[in-house]
Amino acid sequence: MRMNAVPNRSSRVDTRTRRASSLVFLLAVLPAATGCRTLAPDAERSEVLGTVQAFFDAMTTRDAVAAERTVIPDGTFVNLRFENGTRRVKHFTNREWLDGLSKPGPHLGERFVEPPTVLVDGDVATVWGRYEFTLDGRVSHTGVDALTLLRTPDGWRIAGGAYTVLRADDPPAQ
Numbered sequence: 001m002r003m004n005a006v007p008n009r010s011s012r013v014d015t016r017t018r019r020a021s022s023l024v025f026l027l028a029v030l031p032a033a034t035g036c037r038t039l040a041p042d043a044e045r046s047e048v049l050g051t052v053q054a055f056f057d058a059m060t061t062r063d064a065v066a067a068e069r070t071v072i073p074d075g076t077f078v079n080l081r082f083e084n085g086t087r088r089v090k091h092f093t094n095r096e097w098l099d100g101l102s103k104p105g106p107h108l109g110e111r112f113v114e115p116p117t118v119l120v121d122g123d124v125a126t127v128w129g130r131y132e133f134t135l136d137g138r139v140s141h142t143g144v145d146a147l148t149l150l151r152t153p154d155g156w157r158i159a160g161g162a163y164t165v166l167r168a169d170d171p172p173a174q
Contacts, residue, residue, distance in 0.1 A: 045118045048125045048149055051156040056110045064102035071158045072150065073098065079143075081165035094160065109134035113142070123151035131163070141167045 051070050058067035071094040078091040116129025127147045133140050143164035149156045 041120075044120045044125070048118050048120060048127060048156050049116070051149060051158065052116075052127055052147060055158055059101065059108050059110060062101055062105070062108065064098045067101055068098055069154075071098070072152070072160075075158065075160035077160050078162045079165055080162070082167070082170045085171065094158070106135045107137065109137070112145075116145070125149040125151070125156065133165075141165045 055067060055070040058064075058070060073093070073095045075094040076091055077094065077097065078089060081088055081090065110131055110133050112129040113132050114130055116127050119126045119128075125148070127145065127149065129145055130142065131145050132142050143166045145161060145163045147161035148159045150159050
């Protein structure tokens with residue numbers, strides 16, 4: 001065989017298959033080996049998502065008292081959005097959000113557009129999912145929510161999170 005000969009197609013496929021199999025094996029075994037839980041069991045998932053849904057419901061009804069039962073007031077949210085073609089980062093505390101929620105304004109709505117991913121390890125949970133946000137019943141924007149929750153003596157509470165705000169006329173993400 002010549003030194004610069006190209007391996008035949010079947011040996012390339014075998015090598016790719018072995019690499020892919022190794023990667024799948026590592027992804028399956030690594031969380032267990034490190035003690036990390038990957039996906040939440042059904043009961044924990046339901047509790048965590050119940051808090052997030054209560055948060056969405058309180059937003060829809062502009063009920064700051066109900067919303068306060070779903071968050072840690074000193075927590076913080078950060079979002080990434082485009083304004084005048086420029087990417088901007090906005091942050092606010094849960095307390096600031098609660099104060100704004102109680103003021104008159106448009107009818108708000110938020111929902112996940114597909115089942116979110118829920119990760120739980122002890123007293124910390126993360127919910128990640130694509131969402132749709134409406135103002136007065138019309139889609140304002142979409143994006144991704146990444147929420148962090150903590151288990152408190154009163155149950156799961158949203159400590160904060162990060163989310164994107166994507167409007168139909170925004171430039172594509174890079």
